Amino acid sequence: MPGFTVAALTAVSLMLAVGSAGCARSSEAAAVPDRFRQLVDRPAVLDETENRLIARCMEQAGLGYPKVPAPRDDRPMSGLLRGATPLHAETARQHGYPDRWMTRARDPGKGPVDRYADSLPADTRERFHRLLLGEGGNDVRVVLPGNFEVAAASSGCVGSARRRLYGSVENYLTVYYLPELVQRQASAADEDPDVRDAHAAFARCMAAKGYDTATPDDAVALAATYYPDGRRGRAGADEKTLAAGDAECQTTVRLRERRAAAVDRLARRWLADNEAAVSRTYEVLRSALAEARTKG
Template sequence: MSRFTLVGTALSLVLAIGSSACGRHSETAVVADHLRQLVDRPAVLDEAENRLTARCMNQAGMTYPQVPAPHDDRPMVGLLRAAAPLRAETVREHGYPDRWMTRDRIPEKGPVETHADSLPPDVRERFHHLLGGEGGNDVRVALPGNFEVAASSSGCVGGARRQLYGSVENYLTVYYLPELVQRRASAADEDPDVRLAYAAFARCMAGEGYRTATPAAAVALATTYYPGGRQRAGADEKKLALADAGCQTEARLRERLAAAVDRLARRWLADNEAAVSKAHGLLRAALVEAKTAVNRR
């Protein structure tokens, strides 16, 4: 074999490997986008489930309240959702977000529970029976990592999910797979670089006069300023929140935490691409059904 033939063969091999790597990278990027869509699940799915549930209840002679679709205001950062960063210009005027300062309050009842409580006891019992059925959580699904979830297949809620997703198993897969990877990403706090970032944050806060090792500890400290409950942010809270925002920026805490979360999410994704692709297919099919259900009068 001539030297030119050897060079040509080697070049062809390099190009083939490069093409394969490029194809693999493209395929991984597509699956990553599928995961992002699952995490950022369109609100039309919840809207359609509520409408289908309401129609079922109405057909049984029961009134059903309007239920707004849940809203997750955490922004998408990479593949997952993350808390929005504190901004100095906001906390200087308003302190911490209100919801951070009322986390220990008993959650208010939603529209379904409130409506059920307004019914006479016998009607209320029938309402709950029609809504949830009587089979209990009879459908179980094992997701990656032996993460098991369950739900009922009966009642108006179960019927709505079967119609929308094709089965309650499909609903559980689409709904909980993103939750699974989001939980996996919570281990980012143990990442060595994130630990260094927290240490830098703690030193910065100590320099401002606060012994708070994490942003969560700073918020917890702020809640102690209001023994009788917080109505609006006071001067001490605003001062603390401003120091918190500044120290997070100085330590580059959010950026370093986001990078660690992305590393964990991508490792999980590499091990579970088939599960993500399957769930994304179920999501797309459910979206078609959801648009039909929402547009139907």
């Protein structure tokens, strides 16, 4: 072949191979944020299927099992993670802060499984817990990136359901807790220089309105002082005025957007360092969803 030597052809082939590998690597990296977002927004069908499998296991042993609703996280997605519900000035002006922000934390009480167990005779109750959770304790441990350790039981109907749905309890722990691990990065956003500047601007804005509140959390805490015995029913006029000012100042200094950008930077930095772990976990999620479809 005129103009080309074997060495030249080899070099061209090598460059093409390297270029192809580079494109594949770039494509893989680009897919990681979307894969992670799907892990954060984990479909409820997984929890629903897990509960059905537990119920079948218990029923096969001659025991009942209550209907357990899938857990819900109503926080809106903000970039790659879930963020706080935004406070809108017009709503705050009319209704003050959301009720759940102003309600003192209460003991959530027992869930449906514990309430059902309590309704059983003592000897049946003991058997119920033994069949449900096994007797080995949290014997499966997984260490996620950053030495974040989580554990769960591999025995009992709960362990059996998770093995059937996720392939292993280790897989369950990883799918369930990897997003939570990254969600914890959000707290570090408050130390971001731009977020600190935004908080300083927010404090100045609130001071101009007559409030000594450095952060929106401080404003909610101040509102709570208006109700020594806890808020009952509708918000009072003082709370509405404070909440409206809070919302206006957050909008003026773009606090929510600037903090969301900082959280996104932190999350993307973590994802860049842990692409392989995210991709593996995403594949486990896909497999679990496929398995859930067969268990419907």
